[in-house]
Each structure stands twice: as C-alpha cells, then as structure tokens.
Amino acid sequence: MKNPPAVDAATGADGARVVVGVDGSENALVAVEWAAAEATRRGIPLRIVSCYSVPFYGEPGTIGTYAIERQVEAIKNEHEGFVHTAIERAARVAVHLKVDSIVTLGSPTTVLPQAVERGGEVVVGAAGRSGRLADVIGSTATAVCHHTAEPVVVVRAPSSRKGSSMKKIVVGTDGSECAAEALRWAYEEARLAGASLVVLHSWQYPYGDPVSGEEDVRRRMQADASAQLADAVAPVAERAEEDGVTLSTRLVEDLPAKAIIAAAADADLVVVGSRGRGGFTSLLLGSVSRSVVQHAPCPVAVIRQPAT
Numbered sequence: 001m002k003n004p005p006a007v008d009a010a011t012g013a014d015g016a017r018v019v020v021g022v023d024g025s026e027n028a029l030v031a032v033e034w035a036a037a038e039a040t041r042r043g044i045p046l047r048i049v050s051c052y053s054v055p056f057y058g059e060p061g062t063i064g065t066y067a068i069e070r071q072v073e074a075i076k077n078e079h080e081g082f083v084h085t086a087i088e089r090a091a092r093v094a095v096h097l098k099v100d101s102i103v104t105l106g107s108p109t110t111v112l113p114q115a116v117e118r119g120g121e122v123v124v125g126a127a128g129r130s131g132r133l134a135d136v137i138g139s140t141a142t143a144v145c146h147h148t149a150e151p152v153v154v155v156r157a158p159s160s161r162k163g164s165s166m167k168k169i170v171v172g173t174d175g176s177e178c179a180a181e182a183l184r185w186a187y188e189e190a191r192l193a194g195a196s197l198v199v200l201h202s203w204q205y206p207y208g209d210p211v212s213g214e215e216d217v218r219r220r221m222q223a224d225a226s227a228q229l230a231d232a233v234a235p236v237a238e239r240a241e242e243d244g245v246t247l248s249t250r251l252v253e254d255l256p257a258k259a260i261i262a263a264a265a266d267a268d269l270v271v272v273g274s275r276g277r278g279g280f281t282s283l284l285l286g287s288v289s290r291s292v293v294q295h296a297p298c299p300v301a302v303i304r305q306p307a308t
Contacts, residue, residue: 028124120150
C-alpha cells in the first residue's frame with residue numbers, strides 16, 4: 001500500500017477544521033470536493049477521516065489470530081486507499097489546502113463528531129457504500145447529524161451543486177433560537193461564497209380553507225408570520241449591502257419541510273436548524289430538519305443551537 005500523497009500538515013492540534021468522512025463511495029468523494037471548497041472559503045484546514053470495523057472471532061492468542069490480524073491489516077489498507085483517493089480529489093478543488101487524515105478503528109458516528117473542534121464543521125455523503133437508495137440519507141449521515149455539536153453538511157452524489165461555485169443559499173426560519181443560529185451561519189456562508197441568500201418562513205392556516213368570517217383570522221395569521229420573518233432577518237439585513245450579500249425573503253403558506261424542499265429545487269445549499277420551535281430539547285434532529293435532509297435535492301447544512 002502506497003502512502004497517501006504528500007500534503008501540507010494542518011496546523012494546530014486543536015484548531016477548527018472541516019472534517020469529512022470517507023468510505024470509498026462516490027457520495028463520500030463528492031462530499032470531499034464540497035468539504036475542500038468549504039475549507040478554502042473559511043480559511044481552515046481539511047481533515048479526511050476513514051473509520052473501519054473488523055469481525056470479532058475470539059481473544060488474541062487463540063486459534064485463527066494470525067488470520068484475523070492479516071484481515072485487519074487488509075481492511076486498514078483498504079481504508080488508507082480511500083483516504084489516498086480522497087486527498088487526490090480534494091487537490092482538484094484546492095491545490096494549496098492544508099490537509100491531514102485519520103484512518104482509525106471505530107464507528108464514524110462516534111469518530112466524526114469527536115474529530116471536529118469548535119468553529120469547524122463535519123461533511124458527510126448522504127449514503128455510503130451500503131446505501132441502497134441514492135435519494136434517501138444513510139444511517140451514518142443521520143446519526144452524525146444527531147450527535148455532532150458543530151454544523152453538519154450532508155452532500156449527495158451525483159450532484160451539479162458544487163461547493164466551489166455556490167450562487168444561491170436558502171435558509172429556513174421559524175422564530176426559534178436554533179433557526180436564528182442557522183440564519184447567522186447561512187449569512188456568513190453566503191458572504192464567503194459570494195452567493196445570494198433567501199430567507200424562507202412558512203405558515204399555515206390550521207383549520208382548512210377559511211369560511212365566511214374567518215378570512216380576517218387568516219389575514220392576521222399571515223401578518224404575524226410576515227412580522228416574524230422581518231424580525232428574523234433584521235439582524236443581518238442592516239449589513240447585507242455593505243457585505244455584498246444579495247438578501248431576499250420568501251413567505252410561503254405551506255408546511256415548513258415542504259416549503260423548504262420546494263425552494264431547494266434551484267438552490268446550491270439549504271440551511272436548517274436542527275430543531276425548531278416545536279422541538280423537544282432531547283431531540284437533536286427535529287421532524288422538519290430530518291425531512292429536509294432526507295429529501296432536498298441539494299446539500300443540506302444542519303445547524304445546532306450553541307450550548308449555553
């Protein structure tokens with residue numbers, strides 16, 4: 001097994017990095033390209049991580065140990081090959097990017113959240129080598145979204161939405177603190193990428209089509225939703241022109257997940273909070289964010305509210 005190609009060493013053992021998981025799948029390699037572009041945008045190193053597991057047959061020293069050790073070495077070599085290929089793919093996007101790598105025994109759902117420091121983010125492919133449906137997020141990506149405190153970006157393959165050429169970002173808001181954090185992150189991403197930012201807020205009349213006498217109630221609900229959207233955007237709207245961010249808002253009468261997924265049709269990135277106003281603190285990924293990650297046709301960033 002050849003060593004991975006030489007790259008610049010990532011500086012700072014505890015510095016922020018973009019961490020991307022690889023497993024030899026095309027989804028993972030597309031995620032690597034996205035992660036390399038993101039690391040370049042944010043001026044931080046890239047860390048490529050590949051995790052492997054091995055079959056367990058008995059205690060070391062028992063019959064078959066030699067065969068098992070050879071199998072472990074073969075599995076490790078295979079994953080080093082995944083990293084080798086990933087580094088080459090990252091170099092296509094960013095030649096001078098600082099990159100380091102980890103090949104380790106363990107579960108990606110544990111290793112990836114631990115590999116990212118405060119201020120960094122994790123990037124994963126929507127489904128790995130065991131993923132059976134390209135349009136359904138894999139169990140690993142779901143678990144990483146659940147367990148990672150920093151932002152997680154889920155990337156699908158094949159995808160024409162390249163991280164190096166983002167033009168439009170959509171972020172959903174619902175008035176929650178988590179959504180406010182998602183908007184702050186999305187705004188910074190738009191500023192760094194030179195992309196436009198669409199802030200979307202959805203609402204619904206809860207009783208079906210309004211009948212006579214109820215239209216005033218519906219209008220008041222729409223006005224309240226419009227006011228919530230204006231309040232949410234206010235903190236970034238005042239500096240958007242100075243920062244060169246083209247900012248727009250969209251008020252949609254629909255279920256939140258449906259509205260965001262529809263808006264994602266021509267977006268390069270969708271950003272959602274991990275849970276909204278109806279989320280329980282014990283649920284790290286709410287129903288809206290879960291649905292958007294599952295079904296949006298573009299990369300999705302899931303943002304957690306910082307611990308207080």
